[in-house]
Amino acid sequence: MDVVVFWVLALLAVASGILVFRLSSMARVTYALLGSFLFIGGELILLGLNYLGVVVILMMVMEMVIMAVFMIAYMMNPAGLMPMSMVHNRRGALAISGVVFAALAAGIAAVPLPAPAATRPPDPTLQLGESLMGGQMLTMMTLGFALLATMVAATVLSTGRGRYDRFGDDLERRIPNDPVPGGVGRR
Amino acid sequence: MNSSRNLSGRQVVNPAPLWSVLLAPAALAGLAVAAVTGDALLAGRAAGRRFAVGMAVTPLAEAARLLVAPPRTTVAPDRLLLRLGVAGVAVAAVLAVAVVPLGDRVVVDLDVGVVWFNAMEVVTWAAVWLVGWGPNALFPLVGGYRFVAQGLAYQLPFMLALITAATGAQSLRVADIVAAQRQLWFVVWMPVAFLVYLAGVLAFSFLGPFDYPAGRDIAGGVLAETGGVDRLMLLAGRWLLLTAGAAMAVPLFLGGGLGPLLPAWVWSLVKTVAVLAVLVYLRRRLPTIRADRYVELAWVVLIPVAVAQALVPALVVLGRG
Numbered sequence: 399m400d401v402v403v404f405w406v407l408a409l410l411a412v413a414s415g416i417l418v419f420r421l422s423s424m425a426r427v428t429y430a431l432l433g434s435f436l437f438i439g440g441e442l443i444l445l446g447l448n449y450l451g452v453v454v455i456l457m458m459v460m461e462m463v464i465m466a467v468f469m470i471a472y473m474m475n476p477a478g479l480m481p482m483s484m485v486h487n488r489r490g491a492l493a494i495s496g497v498v499f500a501a502l503a504a505g506i507a508a509v510p511l512p513a514p515a516a517t518r519p520p521d522p523t524l525q526l527g528e529s530l531m532g533g534q535m536l537t538m539m540t541l542g543f544a545l546l547a548t549m550v551a552a553t554v555l556s557t558g559r560g561r562y563d564r565f566g567d568d569l570e571r572r573i574p575n576d577p578v579p580g581g582v583g584r585r
Numbered sequence: 586m587n588s589s590r591n592l593s594g595r596q597v598v599n600p601a602p603l604w605s606v607l608l609a610p611a612a613l614a615g616l617a618v619a620a621v622t623g624d625a626l627l628a629g630r631a632a633g634r635r636f637a638v639g640m641a642v643t644p645l646a647e648a649a650r651l652l653v654a655p656p657r658t659t660v661a662p663d664r665l666l667l668r669l670g671v672a673g674v675a676v677a678a679v680l681a682v683a684v685v686p687l688g689d690r691v692v693v694d695l696d697v698g699v700v701w702f703n704a705m706e707v708v709t710w711a712a713v714w715l716v717g718w719g720p721n722a723l724f725p726l727v728g729g730y731r732f733v734a735q736g737l738a739y740q741l742p743f744m745l746a747l748i749t750a751a752t753g754a755q756s757l758r759v760a761d762i763v764a765a766q767r768q769l770w771f772v773v774w775m776p777v778a779f780l781v782y783l784a785g786v787l788a789f790s791f792l793g794p795f796d797y798p799a800g801r802d803i804a805g806g807v808l809a810e811t812g813g814v815d816r817l818m819l820l821a822g823r824w825l826l827l828t829a830g831a832a833m834a835v836p837l838f839l840g841g842g843l844g845p846l847l848p849a850w851v852w853s854l855v856k857t858v859a860v861l862a863v864l865v866y867l868r869r870r871l872p873t874i875r876a877d878r879y880v881e882l883a884w885v886v887l888i889p890v891a892v893a894q895a896l897v898p899a900l901v902v903l904g905r906g
Contacts, residue, residue, distance in 0.1 A: 423663065425663065425666055425715075425718050426663070426665075426666065429666065429669070429711070429715070432711065448695065448696055448697045449696075449697045449700065449757070452697050452700045452701050452704050453700060453704075455704045456700065456703055456704035456707055459704070459707045459708055459710060459711050460707055460710060460736075460740070462711065463710045463711050463714055463733055463736075464733070466714065467714075467730065467733060578877070
């Protein structure tokens with residue numbers, strides 16, 4: 399039964415992955431990619447990694463909706479209502495993806511995989527987490543803070559109106575001078 | 586506690602038999618109809634009319650009319666995506682209640698039930714945006730984008746509220762969260778998380794103060810270009826989501842099926858109806874809030890407050906050792 403579910407989900411994931419390059423509407427393409435991620439979330443749940451599987455579903459739905467908004471905003475035709483091709487630089491893309499696929503497939507064959515355990519561990523998510531990050535927890539925590547700091551810094555650098563625009567050069571205004579009235583602490 | 590006689594040990598929730606797969610959506614639909622009826626009565630009272638049976642069945646009559654009404658068509662719609670979105674709203678609500686226990690029974694006793702509920706609630710983002718995109722028309726499109734903007738505002742405080750309850754029980758399993766409230770309901774020492782949770786429920790069902798994506802200023806927004814069965818599904822989906830949110834508030838903050846004398850499932854129902862009544866009342870009382878204003882309130886005020894609230898159970902759990 400598990401094997402059947404695995405193959406059904408796997409084929410659906412690959413099929414919706416292919417649709418990403420065959421469809422011509424940005425909205426449909428985004429949701430095809432979302433479908434692919436959802437099926438992969440299903441595969442993770444099938445492996446007993448419930449937490450990771452459900453979190454993949456949760457994060458990917460949010461991410462793909464945000465991505466749809468940005469991709470459509472950045473497209474060259476207004477609102478993305480005209481059909482468009484998702485394929486660019488055909489030869490280069492084919493070469494790169496072929497090499498990456500071959501390398502990953504070779505990795506599966508070359509790496510000595512451990513023999514499957516007789517029984518499933520009580521908490522596979524915990525086991526996977528420890529084997530992935532066990533010795534590297536400090537690195538990962540530092541990386542997390544570095545990423546967050548980068549995001550905050552990038553936002554601060556790119557914002558058009560900072561606190562000096564809102565509160566004056568000496569931050570002397572009690573009520574900020576904003577183009578849109580209302581909100582927290584405004585009139 | 587009397588009802589705990591059949592609740593031995595830590596196990597307060599058992600997987601229900603297979604027929605519950607049908608019962609759970611039926612119960613959800615029944616409660617949603619009750620909520621819509623109550624809403625219609627409140628609307629009648631607000632309009633100064635006397636109570637009449639006709640007033641209570643207005644929503645059902647409207648549902649019957651929509652069933653036979655022709656669907657609305659626009660120029661060059663993306664029908665596939667529109668239908669996916671319309672169905673998605675109701676399907677998300679039904680899938681979300683799969684992990685919500687009714688008394689001591691639950692359809693799926695998932696070890697990450699809280700995350701599952703959260704994931705299904707987030708599916709409304711994808712669904713409502715599609716309903717906005719699908720008709721290829723201005724007002725629904727604006728409504729769809731409004732929902733995403735509103736989602737960015739309500740989602741983080743809402744997630745922190747879920748995390749607060751899970752931290753208090755040290756488990757993502759809904760049954761464990763109920764069991765952890767034997768002594769004291771979470772709402773007593775996590776009131777802020779409870780309020781933030783209720784706001785999130787109104788927001789993901791885009792009702793009341795959060796009906797901005799379907800606002801009157803944009804001719805109904807995501808609802809503007811739907812008719813017939815599509816519209817019925819969408820309107821029903823909204824109320825199903827509200828009901829699912831109310832049902833989940835009970836195991837998260839109000840002790841689930843725990844209570845004296847009455848059987849556990851009765852307590853679950855009574856508490857769900859109470860939460861639902863509060864939500865329906867609030868929906869009629871509060872004015873619509875613009876997403877840009879709510880984003881600011883959510884990020885400047887609600888997120889810090891919700892983090893502080895999440896710190897309370899974290900410290901208590903640490904203190905217990």
